[in-house]
Amino acid sequence: MSKIILEMRNITKEFPGVKALQNVNLKIKEGEIHALCGENGAGKSTLMKVLSGVYPHGSYTGDILFNGNVCKFKDIKQSEELGIVIIHQELALIPYLSIAENIFLGNEQAKNGIINWNETVIRTRELLKKVGLNESPNTKTANLGVGKQQLTEIAKALSKNVKLLILDEPTAALNEHDSENLLNLLLELKKQGMSAIIISHKLNEISKVADSITILRDGQTVETLDMKKDKISEDRIIKGMVGRELTNRYPKREAKIGNTIFEVKNWNVFHPLHTNQKSIDNVNFHIRKGEIVGIAGLMGAGRTELAMSIFGKSYGKKITGQIYKDNKEIHLNNVSQAIEHGIAYVSEDRKGNGLILMDDIKQNITLASLNK
Ligand SMILES: Nc1ncnc2c1ncn2[C@@H]1O[C@H](COP(=O)(O)OP(=O)(O)OP(=O)(O)O)[C@@H](O)[C@H]1O
Ligand SMILES: [Mg+2]
Structure with a gap:
């Protein structure tokens, strides 16, 4: 012993x-x-x-x-x-x-x-x-x-x-x-x-x-x-x-998948400082109603950069490409416009980009919908 x-x-x-x-x-x-x-x-x-x-x-x-x-x-x-x-x-x-x-x-x-x-x-x-x-x-x-x-x-x-x-x-x-x-x-x-x-x-x-x-x-x-x-x-x-026996670690889910509601085409983004460096190179994907789409990749592969650039161009420079919502092209030039179109982004760096730590829960939760 x-x-x-x-x-x-x-x-x-x-x-x-x-x-x-x-x-x-x-x-x-x-x-x-x-x-x-x-x-x-x-x-x-x-x-x-x-x-x-x-x-x-x-x-x-x-x-x-x-x-x-x-x-x-x-x-x-x-x-x-x-x-x-x-x-x-x-x-x-x-x-x-x-x-x-x-x-x-x-x-x-x-x-x-x-x-x-x-x-x-x-x-x-x-x-x-x-x-x-x-x-x-x-x-x-x-x-x-x-x-x-x-x-x-x-x-x-x-x-x-x-x-x-x-x-x-x-x-x-x-x-x-x-x-x-x-x-x-x-x-x-x-x-x-x-x-x-x-x-x-x-x-x-x-x-x-x-x-x-x-x-x-x-x-x-x-x-x-x-x-x-x-x-x-x-x-x-x-x-x-x-505290109990697990019979099913990944229970089967029934998802009702509908039509495509969101689509990103030919998406290109350059690094915000090194503007000759491409961070996102011609990405295409679509999301159907009721669907959860995963974005996989190693660290540095550009997952966060992709998400942020779509969310009102909050990352990157010289962004080109098209975004379609319900088959109609939309333009998301800033975060407010993204929010108006019903998009929400929960950031990777919650302390740095997601929350105002000195404010209380109520303030933080309502910050994205002050008009209401
Ligand atoms: N400073 C604090 N004030 C009030 N409640 C707290 C504080 N820190 C922890 N708690 C509460 O004490 C409990 C235990 O929290 P703790 O952070 O130790 O959990 P944990 O096992 O480390 O969880 P996690 O895996 O999420 O890190 C939780 O109910 C938490 O909300
Ligand atoms: Mg802990």
């Missing part, structure tokens, strides 16, 4: 009107990768925020024991001192700072109040090598794809001598290749003795890396499964998450 590095006992955490966690128990063995599963809102992120001191001692009840010692973290800094590092669901890098500046933010390599940039860059290089990220320490993180940003976050965690790394949905925004890369890195770090907690909705990934799984449902611990001993199937995990 390996040693227990972390134990969370009877954790209860309430928000006004919501009991997010109710007597939750969690035990992590040293050197294992432990997955935390559960449906949306089950309490996974909240539990990890309690663990890392985002929600300080006193704002929850129950005990946290790390290496057998009771911990009462007042903030993240205190948990980090013990080697507990969390990488949040929403990445927290500062886009206009370089990789090196981000990694050592709040932990500057300094003496007598003066930052040693040489040292910072040298140490960053070592860390980037460890996570397999081939970038200059001076690259701004805004210029990195999400996959590389995620690796930068891990490098940052390693700079803090992490013993228990918590990853909250690390692969949610990654493509298959970057996910694979990240999971392999996690397995490598495990070999070097690091323990990890990973939250993920992707059960195939969990099956690949996890040694054990704890399942949460409605703020309560349902069970902990030992992946090696029990030969756990994905259906078995889902059963724990939803």
